[in-house]
Amino acid sequence: MPLPSTLLDFLHEAFPSGAVSTAEAERRACAGDNSRLNTLPDAVVFPTEHAQVEALVHACREHRVPITARGGGTSSTGASVPLEGGVAANFMRMDRILRIDPDNRLAVVEPGVTNEALQLALAPHGFFWPPDPGSAPWCTAGGNLACNASGPHAVKYGSTRDNVLGLRAVAGNGESFRCGTQTTKSAIGYDLTRLLIGSEGTLALITEATLKLTPKPLAVRTLRASYRNTAAAARAVARIMAQPATPCALEFMDALALKLAREHQPEAGVPVVEALLMIELDGAQDALDSAVAAVESAARVDGLVQLEVARDEAQTRALWAARKALSFAQRAATQHKINEDVVVPVSRLPELVDGVKQLAARHAVPIVSFGHAGNGNLHVNLLPRDVDEIERAYAALPGLFALVIALDGTISGEHGIGVVKREFMPLALPAATLDLMRGIKAAFDPDGILNPGKLLP
Incomplete structure (x- = not known):
């Protein structure tokens, strides 16, 4: 249904020329x-300042x-x-880095700045922002906040939620507010900052974020360990994570992932084993030798089967070749990949991988397991190649999520819930918890205008 003409007229008045569109291409x-x-x-708006976002929410609330x-x-x-049509608020033009403050290890940014652009701006100051999703060249800080994104380095530095100090936002009731502080310690009541992160735009629209920065490490070392089976790799992960030198990345690939990478890029030298760990350590150069020795011992x-340590940049690239080849191999295998990002306790990784193999056999669809082993966060990628396999792949998802919950895990580690996983939320959380979440939603967004149909079943 088209937007009310009174709302469109208001938006054209409140936003500058070219910042409101009903053209099909932009929609x-x-x-x-x-x-x-x-x-x-029904329409797209391109806010460039907080006041415009506040006006937008007030107007849309008035017209429901x-x-x-x-x-x-x-x-x-x-x-x-935008499942229910309405207005898409595209924040890509609200992309300024407002302040970089090295002395206080923080940056203040607008939501439309891309993760990569932010990292490039921070590098000359000797800092980085830890969230590092694979989509960094295109994803925005606001999107990272919305789904609590992370990436390989979360094993040491945490997810988005662990790296934000404060926010400015507009709630669904049209009220502007700030939460959090510019200090790394605070004990002043409910932590609304962490509540908003991961809420997928269902509670408020974030217009500014104060991010906690981390000094760039002076040196990095890479190791690759190959194992006869997943159980051995999981034991190694548990031992590595139990010693003081925490890796900045600890990645896992199962046998099918390695096979795909090997077939797609034979020159990459991908080993013929059942499981592989990629391990990365960072820090001061003079401390890395002892850290590498400790991790080698734990592995x-x-x-x-084999433990390799890169001694220079060329060897590092060679060791990472298997992991990099996998991304291209999956794209070559199918355009219909279903990418799940489940999490289980590290000790239960073998049960997860074995259970996924059984699901793949039962539903006759290829499934690859790889990802962030140090967190127990695996990307379980279903790779259907035709219509029948696509149907069987989606039929396998309830079994995958039931397996994860039975292993004391959770159905998403970094991708969020959106609409795709919404129906499975009752598996992950008790009814009483979901009711409390609905109550929070009602307090922030009493008319339910913010991203309806997402997150909450």
Whole structure:
């Protein structure tokens, strides 16, 4: 249904020329994301300042029109798809880095700045922002906040939620507010900052974020360990994470992942084993030798086939070749990849990988397991190649999530819930917890205009 003419007239008055559009091309650009879901919004607005966002929310609330915030559109869960039409608030023009403060290890940014642009701006100051999703060149800080993104380095530095000090936002009731502080310690009541992070734009629209920065490490070392089976690799992960030198990355690849990478890029030298760990350590140069020695010792469990340590940049690239080849191998295998990001306790990784193998056999669809082993966060990628396999792949998802919950895990580690996983939320959380979350939603967004149809079942 078209937007009320009074709302459109107001938006054209409140926003500068070219910042409000009902043209099909711009609506279509905001209709989908990496979930392959697609719904056209009725209009697109491009805010460039906080006051415009506040005016937008007030006007949409008055007319009971939904608002869906979006940045780079890289979500794999449909979190940024405007399921009920309404207005898509595209924050890509609100992309300023307002302040970089090295003395206080913080940066103040608008939500539309991309993760990569932020990292490039921080590098000359000797700092970085730890969240490092694979979509960094395209995803925005606002999107990282919305789904609590992380990436390989979360094992040492934490996810987005661990690296934000404060926010400025507009709640669904139209009220502007600030939460958090510019200090790393605070004990002043409810932590609304952490509440908003991961809420997928269902509570408030974030217009400014104060980010906690980390000094760039002076040196990095890379190791690759190959194992006869997943159980041996999992034992090694537990031992590595139990010693003081925490890796900045600890990645896992199963046998099928290695096979795909080997077939796609034979020159990469991918070993023929059942499980592989990529381990990265960072820090001061003079401290890395002892850290590497400690990790080497922890990685040497029964079932180890080979342990390699890179001594220079060329060797580092060679060791990472298997992991890099996998991304291209999956794209070559199918355009219909279903990417899940489940998490289990590290000790239960073998049960997860074995259970996934059984699901793949039961549903006759290829499934690859790889990812952030140090957190127990695996990307379980279903790779259907035709219509029948696509149907069987989606039929396998309830079994995957039931397996994860049975292993004391959770159904998402960094991608969020959106609409794709919404129906499985009762598996992950008790009814009483979901009711409390609905109460929080009602307090922030009493008319339910912010990103309706997402997150809460």
